[in-house]
Amino acid sequence: MKNALRFILGFAIIFGGSADALAAPSAAGVERTQPWNAETSDLEPDASIIYGRLPNGLRYAIRPNHRPQNQVLVRMTIDFGSAAEAEDEQGLAHFIEHMAFNGSTNVPEGEMVKMLERLGLSFGADTNASTGYTQTQYKLDLPKADPRLIERALFLMRETAREISFDPAAVDRERGVILAEKSARENFGFQSARAANNLFYPNSFYATRYPIGTTEVIQSASAETMRALYRAYYRPDRIKIIVVGPVDPIAIERELAAKFADWQVDAPPLGVLDQCTLDTARGLSAQSFVHPEISESISVQQFLQDKKRPDTLNRTMIELKMSIANAIISRRMARRSREEDIPFLGASVNFNFGLCDQYAAIGYGVAGKDGSWRSLLAFTEQTVRQAVEYGFEESEIAEQIKRLDAQYENAAKDEGTESSGAIANALVTLDEDVYNSDKYRQILWRQIRPFMTKAAINAEFAFWFRQMERPQIFLTSKQGASIAADEIVAAYAVSRGAPIAAPMTRAAVRFAYIDFGPAGAVIADKTIADLGIRTIRFANGVLLNIKKTDFEDNRIRYSLRIDGGQLHFGKENAVLASLMSATYVSGGLKAHDVEDLRSILAGTTVSPAFGVADRYFGATGAVAPADLERQLQVMAAYTTNPGYSENALRLFRRPLPELYARLKATPASALAIAMSKIMTNDDPRFALAPLETIQAADFAMLKSTLGDALRQNRLEIALVGDVDEDAAIAAVARSFAALPTRADVGKDYSAQLQPAWSAQRGNFDIPHNGEANQLAWRRVWTTTGDHDQKTTQSMDLLARVTTLRLTDELREKLGATYGVSANSDMSNLYLQRGTFSVATAGDPKDIATIEATVDQVISALVKSPIDSDLFERARKPVLESYADWKKKNNTWLGVVAETQTNPDRLKRFRESETNFASITVNDLWELAKQYLDKPAEFTFRALPDEMVSAGEKSAE
Structure with a gap:
């Protein structure tokens, strides 16, 4: 073992890569240096x-x-x-x-x-x-x-x-x-x-x-x-x-x-700031925090005396072993929570070096249903102790090794097109570590990988967590009185004394959905020359659009759209759209529970993705080119063989009472819920359904209402990025294009597209249960839908102008709010619906100032055109953003996603920059006069409950 480690360490050192930067010419007055923290690390910068x-x-x-x-x-x-x-x-x-x-x-x-x-x-x-x-x-x-x-x-x-x-x-x-x-x-x-x-x-x-x-x-x-x-x-x-x-x-x-360079300071250097002292000899202790709006959770932490650990091979190996162990425990808890009716809502295990430069931290946190803290504490403590006593199975470790293989391999392949933002953020947060290349990290992982054995991981995890004998336990609860520390400590002692059984071994399974029948035939294949989009139609009606780019290496952005979505469910079954969004994927497939499916997909970039959007069913995401076919197979399986596991329904329902009980916990939440109910006459397509309605929804209702929509409705697939076009076409041919014939025209949902705003207009005071000095405020003018691109862009620009004016007045001059924003929302689905709104937060004592200032700013926008400087300040960032707009795969995916079903999107894409650049000050003035020269239809004020009298409360 020592000889092998010495080989790896030597391998890391041989890779020296900073000499080129040091030897390269530099500007006068500066000195090229070794990479930050390289002097304390044996890893390659x-x-x-x-x-x-x-x-x-x-x-x-x-x-x-x-x-x-x-x-x-x-x-x-x-x-x-x-x-x-x-x-x-x-x-x-x-x-x-x-x-x-x-x-x-x-x-x-x-x-x-x-x-x-x-x-x-x-x-x-x-x-x-x-x-x-x-x-x-x-x-x-x-x-x-x-x-x-x-x-x-x-x-x-x-x-x-x-x-x-x-x-x-x-x-x-x-x-x-x-x-x-x-x-x-x-x-x-x-x-x-x-x-x-x-x-x-x-x-x-x-x-x-x-x-x-x-x-x-x-x-x-x-x-x-x-x-x-x-x-x-x-x-x-x-x-x-x-x-x-x-x-x-x-x-x-x-x-x-x-x-x-001319900046000189004579004072002696100051010391470091990130050092502190903790008492690692403390005994077991506990504390609770009780609040009527807080969620039930427990955090168990222990701090161990350690040493300063620079970014070295040794630290890397420890952290990798612990990350594998922690991931396995998280999977175990997730699986148990699915299979058993326990009040568990989520948990994590933590292990960290470097706290105050001299401590290691071990612990775990768990959240659950109200009043469940004793069972939560026992569930998590015993799951962690089980890992200490019995360790992990080979199959569990192999799954995590596959994930790390894929993670390092894909990161290395992506490195040439890594975003500037990711690089800058990594350098900002580097602290005392060394910035390594992804290719180097992959090479290092390959050398370390043989040492990630069952024995090594079990020993590492046990070494650290066996020391968890005197933790501090922090409990949050909404119970009416503070929970005594002795009561928490006693519950922990009871759990620690409970015997632990060995974990169950699970057999590996193979993916069942690789054959969908004979490959479909291509019957049309064209290219839109000016946009470089290839459009393909298969014999069964499946539509495929491909845009090959070099913006991201080893990355394909995909979109799957099947006509329907929320429109399919309509007003009468709107709650089923929420049910499907939350449970369809977690319901798994007929042949695979979702946890088994995740194990099958370990080592790939494939995700079990499928959901509900406003006008379509489907998914968007990103995948490595090598995994594209498996991603298509998984999505095709979800259209043909959904599992509808009752476990998923139970998990969906489990947190609902707590979620609904806290809808008024903050001003922002209370306002959002009430606003959607009031403005839409409680239309279930736009407002949150009552708790009893959503709890009553089940898979029988969903299956009946869905019918054959996923199998028969028009389907369009988009692929953007590092695409091998022939391979992609063949993969679609073997999956979606091999399925039965689909509709070649979209469904007619026009009857659903005329929802009206509420006739109930005016001022609405909404009670919230948050802090007494907190307010959420929004004023709304109704406008219209997205009929014309330039008008929509102009209204967005008017909102930017309004935000700048209000920021100057409310924040900078008056100090009445931390932030304020205006927003234009013109629906491209419900073409009679649009809003222009102003939103802010602050202290209730400042309501009069906020409302008067908003009125003054809106009045000024209506009264006369804005000055050219304000116009340019609002307009310039948008104009500049066009420089990279067409060099991003996400931009193209939005266009390619509906190239064949919505050709107007292509026209808008081509004209977007020209239309925006043509907007004038006078255009904004005309729109301000058209839509804002009237009293706002709705004003919402989320105020502390005690400030809203019983007779004035709205949308309880």
Whole structure:
């Protein structure tokens, strides 16, 4: 064993790949360096990433990448977060992050976001920031690799890193925004997390330094206090800049040197933030958190004294063995929950190194039905202990090995077209690890794989979880009184004393659905030349559309559409659409329970996918080319041989009482449920069905109503991506095209397409059971459906304009909300239905301000055309997005999915950019006058229950 490990370790070291980057020429004023954390690792860093450092200590990583083809992602991280805050500074790291967008030495307050919007970035989507315990991150997603745009992005990062103004008036204005954010987040879920952290991590920053901070500090901290903290921690030796996209690394280095090299800090380096102390000798203890709206759950955790474990081969092997073990336990629990009527809703096992640099964490969590915590605790504890005592079966391990084989192989094949976003995010969250290439990880896995034996995995899991003798147990429940710690500890002791039987061995099975009859014949094969879409028709009526691209290696995006969907069920059977969406796949196939099916599919990228959309049955997804035929076989089997397992029906019904009991638990949920009921006259196609109605739905009703729709209705398949066209056509011919003849025209559902809005109009106060300082608010104007592409695009742009105006007024000037948005929804199915709405959240005390401000903004939009600057700020990000729009497989799948059944979609696709570019300020003004120059038909206010009197409550 030692000799083999030494061979693997030597293999890893021989692969040295960073020398090329070090030897390559760089810009003046920067130094190329070894990859981050390479000095502590024996694993091979990815040689495609260029690492460097400025003389002042600022570090950078640059990764040339062309997926998407034009977009450049810029990230800046600062080793600073709430863990560094003193008692009277709680929340200031987050406050400083907010102030980055509120004025700097060279950018006036309110201009940074507008400047970015003029450059084609959309605030929130492309421009954002976040603060954690130990890191603050700023991100800019540039729409194109324009040198001027990149220069501006790095200029703004420099302004953020060193030049924030902290104008006292701006600080005061931002207090309201942060308090609104704090109010929106601190519901019973957040309170529960605080209580759990107090139990698990007492006296550590995890329990005492939440990034959102305290109300007292947010309300009172001075601009000067923030500036001092900013100056102390925002310093070049704590900053990393990450740039990913189609860039010239030397040009990026030159800009980094120009923007940051003159920044010098004389103060000595500061220490690390991610260290803390936990008492691993603590005895068994427990705590409960009770709230009338919270779900029943238990978390059991124990922390073990460990050591600092850098990213090495040894750590990788331990983590792989533990991940295999944890996956097997999760499968065991899922199978038992299907086969037995237990109050289980989900569980997971956790194992982690590196907590506070010196601890390992082991444990498990479980959720279930209300009042079931004792059985939940016993079920999970005994399942984990069973694995410790008896280990795992060869067949279980072999299944997980197959999954890992496929995972590493497909990742290596995909590597050439990995998205810039995935690369940037991995570098941002790297911490003390090394960024490896997927090809290297696959090679390393092949070397490690022989050591993933039953004996090794059993021993590793037992070594760690046998130490779980004195855990801390945290319980959440909606029971009326706090559950005593002694009661929880006693229940745990009873479970620990129960004898454990060995797990049952399950026999492997083969997939039963590979022969659907003689292959179907192709009777039509054409190509749409300007779009490169190949359209095929088989003798039995099956339609196939193929678009071959090189945007993603080793990936085929697929779509299956069978006419019907929600329209097939109609108003009278609408509840069956919900039943089918939730249970059809989990009902398995006649020959295979869904758990057996998942085992059969282990080692592939195939998923048992099938569901219900508004106008079709089917599925969308992605699969490796080698697995395409099996994916088609699985979907074909679901159309011909569904299992309708009663286990699936039981699992569907199990959480419903708890789900319905919590529909008013938050303002957003209460508003959404009530709004759909009120606006549609409680039409079951759009509103949530009563609990008794959905519980009464069963598979006999579903089968009767479905009839032969899945076998007979018109069917269209789309394949986009790395497609071998001949192989794909042959695979469809052997599966769907081998089945009986289908309809060649769509069903007529026109009678269902005229639903009316409710005649009940006006203001509706909706009670919620959440926090007393939380409000959800929405105002709705009715419009029309998606008859004309340019009109639909114009209404979307009007919504973007409205969002920008309301953000300026409600968030930036008044601090009355953390976020506000406008939205236009013009249905392309129900062509008489459309809405334009404004939604926000906040504190009920600010209702009058919110409503008055919305009225003022809408009135201004109706009164006169918007100014050209606002128009460009709303329009530019959309225009810029077209640069990569046609270079994404998901974009093409939306078109190719209905190439033969909806040719109008092709016309719209061709004209989309031209139509959008032709929209004028006056177009928006005319639409504002047409649809918004009237009182809104509906206004919904989700308020604390005690604020809504019994006579005024709506849609209880």
